[in-house]
Amino acid sequence: MNPYLKQYTWSNIQAMLKNNKSTPKEEHKDFRGHLVVITGATSGIGYETARLFASHGAKLLMINRNIKKSEQFKQEITRDYNVQCDYFIADFVHLDQIHAASDMLSHLETDIDVLIHNAGVYNTKKKFTDDDIEEVFQVNYLASFIINYRLKEKLRNQKTVRIIYVNSEGHRFAMAGLKIDDLRWERQRYTGLKGYGSAKTAQLLSMIQFSSYFQGSKVTINAMHPGDVKTNMGENNGNIYKFFKHLIINPSARSPILSAQALYYLGVSDEMEHVSGKFYNFTTEETPAPHALDVGVAEKLWEKSIEMGRL
Numbered sequence: 553m554n555p556y557l558k559q560y561t562w563s564n565i566q567a568m569l570k571n572n573k574s575t576p577k578e579e580h581k582d583f584r585g586h587l588v589v590i591t592g593a594t595s596g597i598g599y600e601t602a603r604l605f606a607s608h609g610a611k612l613l614m615i616n617r618n619i620k621k622s623e624q625f626k627q628e629i630t631r632d633y634n635v636q637c638d639y640f641i642a643d644f645v646h647l648d649q650i651h652a653a654s655d656m657l658s659h660l661e662t663d664i665d666v667l668i669h670n671a672g673v674y675n676t677k678k679k680f681t682d683d684d685i686e687e688v689f690q691v692n693y694l695a696s697f698i699i700n701y702r703l704k705e706k707l708r709n710q711k712t713v714r715i716i717y718v719n720s721e722g723h724r725f726a727m728a729g730l731k732i733d734d735l736r737w738e739r740q741r742y743t744g745l746k747g748y749g750s751a752k753t754a755q756l757l758s759m760i761q762f763s764s765y766f767q768g769s770k771v772t773i774n775a776m777h778p779g780d781v782k783t784n785m786g787e788n789n790g791n792i793y794k795f796f797k798h799l800i801i802n803p804s805a806r807s808p809i810l811s812a813q814a815l816y817y818l819g820v821s822d823e824m825e826h827v828s829g830k831f832y833n834f835t836t837e838e839t840p841a842p843h844a845l846d847v848g849v850a851e852k853l854w855e856k857s858i859e860m861g862r863l
């Protein structure tokens with residue numbers, strides 16, 4: 553029996569279905585001189601978001617895994633917007649590279665204004681990293697946890713910072729909740745949707761803990777669903793999945809320009825200045841699924857993440 557079933561509220565599901573079709577609020581404010589750190593900016597949502605922030609004058613610091621794409625994108629940004637644009641190479645399937653990125657960020661002399669955790673992957677099959685951690689969990693969740701954890705004191709001492717998780721309505725697929733004692737999927741059958749949903753759930757649970765840690769400071773942390781948009785997500789999988797994606801998912805998928813619009817709003821608008829610990833579908837606040845609000849699991853996950861992330 554699913555322990556969360558009784559806590560489901562039909563109106564929250566209705567709201568999600570409605571919000572999935574909405575258009576994000578727009579923000580046109582200048583962001584000149586502010587530093588935006590974004591992970592996974594070489595494709596899809598991260599790419600459009602980096603461009604939009606740069607078009608408003610923001611300085612960019614991208615954390616990407618691909619040096620060639622990063623260099624090309626840096627040149628494109630510099631040519632199109634003439635703003636400062638740097639990158640750091642880190643492949644999140646390696647814990648030591650996540651730590652190297654955290655080291656670099658913790659030694660920055662300038663303040664970070666917006667930190668966007670965007671990098672992500674979708675696997676149809678269970679796969680482990682060299683650190684022996686399920687890959688989707690490590691890339692989509694643990695990397696963001698390690699970076700936040702390593703930066704938490706630096707960020708708390710700054711003037712203002714907005715941390716944004718590019719999360720997903722897909723967290724709802726982990727309906728029975730995050731199984732902290734079976735993160736290697738030995739006692740449950742792994743599916744792409746459940747693996748992805750669990751990683752996104754973990755991120756929402758960590759938001760509960762981080763927003764409480766940052767309470768009383770000028771650091772906010774929020775999560776968002778960036779719409780169902782056409783990107784390279786899932787293209788690393790086999791032909792059957794790709795056929796399904798191109799035939800069924802892509803035709804109704806929208807443009808990641810909308811995701812960027814939402815992220816710019818959440819990162820810059822005055823309305824979001826003091827908001828923390830919330831989940832948004834584009835720019836509309838929503839209640840996450842009950843299993844992503846379980847404080848008891850969030851507390852256990854915090855300890856487990858410290859151990860798994862070698863913190």
Ligand SMILES: NC(=O)c1ccc[n+]([C@@H]2O[C@H](COP(=O)([O-])OP(=O)(O)OC[C@H]3O[C@@H](n4cnc5c(N)ncnc54)[C@H](OP(=O)(O)O)[C@@H]3O)[C@@H](O)[C@H]2O)c1
Nearest residue numbers: 592594595596597643644645671672720780781783784785
């Ligand atoms: N597309 C959607 O409809 C949708 C819906 C809900 C949530 N999201 C979320 O949106 C975020 C961005 O995804 P997207 O749709 O824009 O997909 P995407 O086009 O595949 O972009 C993913 C980004 O993450 C980077 N990345 C992947 N694995 C990495 C690793 N091991 N280490 C470091 N970076 C890595 C990719 O780098 P490369 O360029 O080198 O591959 C790319 O820059 C993800 O967190 C995803 O879960 C997407």
